[in-house]
Amino acid sequence: MPHLDLLAGQFLDYLVVEKGLSEKTIASYRTDLSQYFLHLRSNGVKNVSAEDMPLIIGHLSEMEKTSLSPRSRARHLAALRGFYRFLVQEEVLAEDPSRRVDLPKIGLKLPDVLSIEEVERLLAMPDTTDSVGARNAAMLEVLYGAGLRVSELVTLKRHDVNTEACFLKVMGKGASERIVPVGSHAKARLEFYLGTARPLLLKGRESAHLFVARAGKPLTRQGFWKILKKYAEHSGIRKQITPHSLRHAFASHLLEGGADLRSIQMMLGHADISSTQIYTHVARKHLQEIHEKYHPRG
Structure with a gap:
């Protein structure tokens, strides 16, 4: 399996080209993934897998203890969900371990539509x-x-x-x-x-x-x-x-x-x-x- 940082780079490129996200959003996703990778490595995990749900939940629990706002945690989970969905789409993983992790509803951000x-x-x-x-x-x-x-x-x-x-x-x-x-x-x-x-x-x-x-x-x-x-x-x-x-x-x-x-x-x-x-x-x-x-x- 490719290195975590390589997978993250491919995912961020996909967000720029395919999803058209802003530089600010891409920077946030990069930070979120870096924090998550630190959590994986601190648990002795070198690669992602389809069995990562406990690791995702554990990471979010740690973030809650730091008094991070629900909106920030929701954004963080959205970044992880997008990352894992991308890995399934690219056939790196067979299943998405984040799909059963609840995402708080914080409202929809409307796309800036061209006239x-x-x-x-x-x-x-x-x-x-x-x-x-x-x-x-x-x-x-x-x-x-x-x-x-x-x-x-x-x-x-x-x-x-x-x-x-x-x-x-x-x-x-x-x-x-x-x-x-x-x-x-x-x-x-x-x-x-x-x-x-x-x-x-x-x-x-x-x-x-x-x-x-x-x-x-x-x-x-x-x-x-x-x-x-x-x-x-x-x-x-x-x-x-x-x-x-x-x-x-x-x-x-x-x-x-x-x-x-x-x-x-x-x-x-x-x-x-x-x-x-x-x-x-x-x-x-x-x-x-x-x-x-x-x-x-x-």
Whole structure:
């Protein structure tokens, strides 16, 4: 099994690229994991395992004795839960030992959702007269238009796309496959990319991957994150933008437009609808703003 610090580094990279967490949150997670690793080592434990539940509970009990607030302990447990879930997802562990440890309910933190106007500004940034720009434009449109995770976006294969029927076949978490529709804008960008830009990028090479770099290799999550960061800086949008921001925007804009929660759950690939329900809070805030603006008693 890889060293604890190596596993922690991989997990923190995942939080940056896949989850789009802020630098402050990443620093907190790093501190939480370091404290937990000290607890493991003080108990003579060198590696994590699926049998770590007593160690997790013991560590949280020690933290309680230091008069740490319930909110801080809950955040700490959230970091450990995320870490263990990541290890299961990466097949380092067969089971998550933190899943039966209670997490105090301290309220939901709503994602900072991009407006439709902000998304449109971002999607307009790539120069589509260039083959790389055309590829980037297609990637942005698909990410927002289908609500994909960035890992799902960069692992799409050429045969996963059906532009005629306007859908994508997406391989999600836990090897779960789902069909996601794409709209007219994403279809147009994809058709242009496939017909013009992709052959230029491949230069006669063959590739099963949908989105390719100049050498014909698939674009990585980190590579796409750098591209998005550049466009975000040039777009003039002041909100923090990550690949996950467009997934949040996809779900929130659908809900605000009248889509039902179950349909959004299916398109996002959430196994549990409770993961999707956070967007009802975003929509509720939007409705409240509409009421205050337009209702005579608002």
